[in-house]
Amino acid sequence: MSPARPRATLVVAWMIGNLAAALPPPVYLALGTAAPVLPGLPGSIVYFPVLGLSIVLCLLAAYRDDEKRGYFATCRLPERRGDEPPAPP
């Protein structure tokens, strides 16, 4: 079976971007503030839901990419040869 192509660079970058937006203190300290970024909406109320949405969309994109590149077809146990014993219980 041919190996699947690597995960799309955009998807990998998106995953790293989400981690970079969630974990480093300079990011959340800058964005998670009370100052309004939209009329009536504090920065923190925008930052967290947008980050959450980004992670969800990234996951969907990663799954779709995995389907397209045939990744799941490679995630199976190999066929056992006739002369080999089964794995112990």
Added chain:
Amino acid sequence: MGIAFGIVGVFCAGLVVLLQASYRKDRSFSDYAVGGRSYGAWLQSMSFLNSWWPGGILLSLTGMALGSGVVAFYMPIYSLLTVLLMYLMARRVWLWGAANDLKTQADLLRLRYDSTALAVTSSVISVLSIMPWLVLGFKGLGAMFSALSMGRLTPGQSVACGVALILVRQVWTIRMGMRGLVISDMYQGIVAYVGGTALILGLIAWMAGQGLSPSRLPAHMLRVPGVGGDGGGPLTLFSMILTGTLGGWCWPPIFVRLYTADSVRSMLRAGVFSAPLSMLFSMALVVMGLMAAALPGLHGEADMAWFEVARLAAGPVGLGLAGTVMLAATMGGVDAIIQAMGTQVANDIVGAGRTLPYRTSILTAKGTMVVATALAAGIACLPIAHLSMLALLSYQGIIQVAVAQYGGLFWRRGTATAGIAGMVAGFATAILLETFFHGAAAHVGGLSSGVIGLAVNAATYVALSLLAPHTAPETHRVARLFAGADTSRRDTAPPIALAQGDAA
């Protein structure tokens, strides 16, 4: 009161009918422990949600948002990052699991490190760490009965009612094992997370109609800790999110979900497809808590805001719906914990390093489940003041399994001795800091005891692995093990089987 309990009763009746109709005899311990690895994505999704979001979240997350503000968003964020982490480890975990009939987290550690001692150490830490969450689950049900009875039941009576309900429910959990758990998770999940999200959005709409808005909260509630010197240091949120993200897969009842899937595709599909509902449910819950902060009289009992807002909005019907959602969410979490404890004790502690006969395994698992349920129920009926602190401490403890677990999955040089030493050092560090130096976090930029323990753990693990590396045969065995996970990609030799006995 009758209306509220009546709505809950309808939910319970539906669950009993479903479980009775779904009963099927297990053919093996693997069937009992992981449901024969036969569950597709939809069942997996609901099962994952039911384990991930226990009913107590409806109280604690709402209460946290009401009392502490936007910092409560940390929980939805780390919950989603946990799914992202699953993408990195799903393939290897599932393939090793399927090839070697792994049933638990400890099985994986035993396979990877060829060490029963390490597997038993992690199992003991897990069982100890998760017990407070079981007790909190029972106490949450007590809160439900107290709220639905509108104060007519005393706190002790309320907890006893909640415990009794779960004990009756356990008849099916103990009888049916993982199969019963997954089937009931589906029903409970739809009620708790689909129905629950609808209820939360309805309550938000009601509060918006009353003129309430999170944007009107005081500034300190609308900024993250560390900004302007409020409520922690600059590393507080980092600690909270990191602990949750890494610790998520360290919980045995969560980890075992990886082994109930019928394929890697189902596993990832379940995570991905549950993510939107998980996000909507949890973020809406935080927004609800933020808006409820403006309602008079809730700050004194912030943890009861879930029921109080529902009562204010829709009277006994609102209470009944809120109680039903909570019960549905709690049952799944409690079931998962009890099931995991039973399997762990039978498979990882009593059965450590040997294969127990099927009947012995089942009896040991079921016996453990009975004892754990009774013990947690008894403790939940006691007026324990600091159980919440125990639960928080337990989270700082369970993440100490993370280094050995993720290190074992991604780094071939990690050794069993290093894993054990790291876990013990990290766990001891976290407990010492929490017990004797509570509040010291402010002096290290807001880092939690768990993260500091994790650093000690990781440093110990890496140092010992490099200073006392694998023997040549062990290096070869680990290389073959890792190659086995790539076998289906490269179509070479089949994966190595789990070695019997302890070679460490």
